[in-house]
Amino acid sequence: MFRLDHPVTLKEKPCDILTVGELLIDMISEAYDDAVNSNTYSRFFGGSAANLALNTNKLGLRSRVASAVGKDGFGAFLTRQLEQEGIPTDCIQVTEDATSIVVITKSRSTPQPIFYRGADFQLNFTPELEHAVKQTKIVHFSCWPISREPARSTIGQILSAARAAGALIGFDPNYHPAIWNKGEDGVACVKSIIGQVDVVKPSKDDADRLFGTDTPDNHLARFLDLGAGLVILTMGADGALVSNGKDKLHVDSVATEVVDATGAGDAFWAGFYSGLIHQLSLLDAVKFGMEVSAYKLRCVGPVRQYPDIYQLADHKHGGEQRS
Numbered sequence: 001m002f003r004l005d006h007p008v009t010l011k012e013k014p015c016d017i018l019t020v021g022e023l024l025i026d027m028i029s030e031a032y033d034d035a036v037n038s039n040t041y042s043r044f045f046g047g048s049a050a051n052l053a054l055n056t057n058k059l060g061l062r063s064r065v066a067s068a069v070g071k072d073g074f075g076a077f078l079t080r081q082l083e084q085e086g087i088p089t090d091c092i093q094v095t096e097d098a099t100s101i102v103v104i105t106k107s108r109s110t111p112q113p114i115f116y117r118g119a120d121f122q123l124n125f126t127p128e129l130e131h132a133v134k135q136t137k138i139v140h141f142s143c144w145p146i147s148r149e150p151a152r153s154t155i156g157q158i159l160s161a162a163r164a165a166g167a168l169i170g171f172d173p174n175y176h177p178a179i180w181n182k183g184e185d186g187v188a189c190v191k192s193i194i195g196q197v198d199v200v201k202p203s204k205d206d207a208d209r210l211f212g213t214d215t216p217d218n219h220l221a222r223f224l225d226l227g228a229g230l231v232i233l234t235m236g237a238d239g240a241l242v243s244n245g246k247d248k249l250h251v252d253s254v255a256t257e258v259v260d261a262t263g264a265g266d267a268f269w270a271g272f273y274s275g276l277i278h279q280l281s282l283l284d285a286v287k288f289g290m291e292v293s294a295y296k297l298r299c300v301g302p303v304r305q306y307p308d309i310y311q312l313a314d315h316k317h318g319g320e321q322r323s
């Protein structure tokens with residue numbers, strides 16, 4: 001069982017984190033707009049899994065992302081951004097489908113997205129990807145790859161390989177009904193995955209979409225009942241609830257200025273994982289996640305650069321075994 005006052009022991013591996021999921025273009029409206037009425041949008045590097053790889057890299061971790069892009073200008077732009085940051089691109093697969101795009105409103109609370117999915121889920125379990133899974137301490141994935149084939153089967157293979165290699169497995173249930181094909185039961189699919197991962201971090205909005213509007217405590221209990229080892233439920237200005245099934249703690253939000261909420265959850269994950277890699281206790285890693293997320297909330301789109309104070313000191317040793 002995870003202990004909230006202890007660090008998590010991670011196996012020594014050359015890479016800190018591999019994220020699997022969407023690498024796409026976010027077209028964010030220039031003006032605040034809750035009704036998708038804006039005429040002007042700007043292009044941003046986006047996608048939850050990709051943002052996480054970029055953010056953890058900027059926090060000093062050795063990160064890699066696995067996704068698929070189209071053979072087009074947007075795909076080239078995204079790949080170039082990764083290369084410029086020194087993130088390996090050997091797990092970026094190039095397909096005939098167009099690079100995925102999300103048109104999204106600039107928002108201080110819940111951005112409104114419209115999804116145009118092309119390449120992102122055309123992800124196959126290649127020898128490069130298998131190698132990357134074996135080489136990493138943490139494997140993280142989002143709802144997007146489990147929503148469509150062939151990425152869904154690829155995630156199945158990644159989970160088996162990650163478990164065999166002793167990696168910590170994190171899952172972002174960033175559920176949205178619109179990312180599933182019509183007629184498919186996305187909620188059942190998400191539920192079936194939760195028992196197979198170590199850490200899950202739903203936002204209150206994700207949980208409401210998955211289970212219907214309910215209290216944070218009831219949502220937390222549902223994720224634990226489904227078999228997650230550690231659940232972190234983020235609640236915007238109301239902070240986060242953390243539980244390992246036995247202990248439950250509340251952590252305050254530290255956000256002071258909210259300019260744009262897009263990617264705030266991805267920034268939280270990045271801070272949290274950075275804390276784990278640097279052997280902070282789970283609770284301190286959650287607090288660090290809150291700080292990184294608060295920093296991201298001050299700008300539009302993903303963070304370009306974090307100040308030095310967000311670079312945690314060298315690894316402290318002496319963590320406890322996970323189970």
Ligand SMILES: OC[C@H]1O[C@](O)(CO)[C@@H](O)[C@@H]1O
Binds near residue numbers: 022025047051104263
């Ligand atoms: O991944 C789906 C969407 O979620 C975000 O990562 C924000 O959390 C966006 O960049 C992307 O459009």
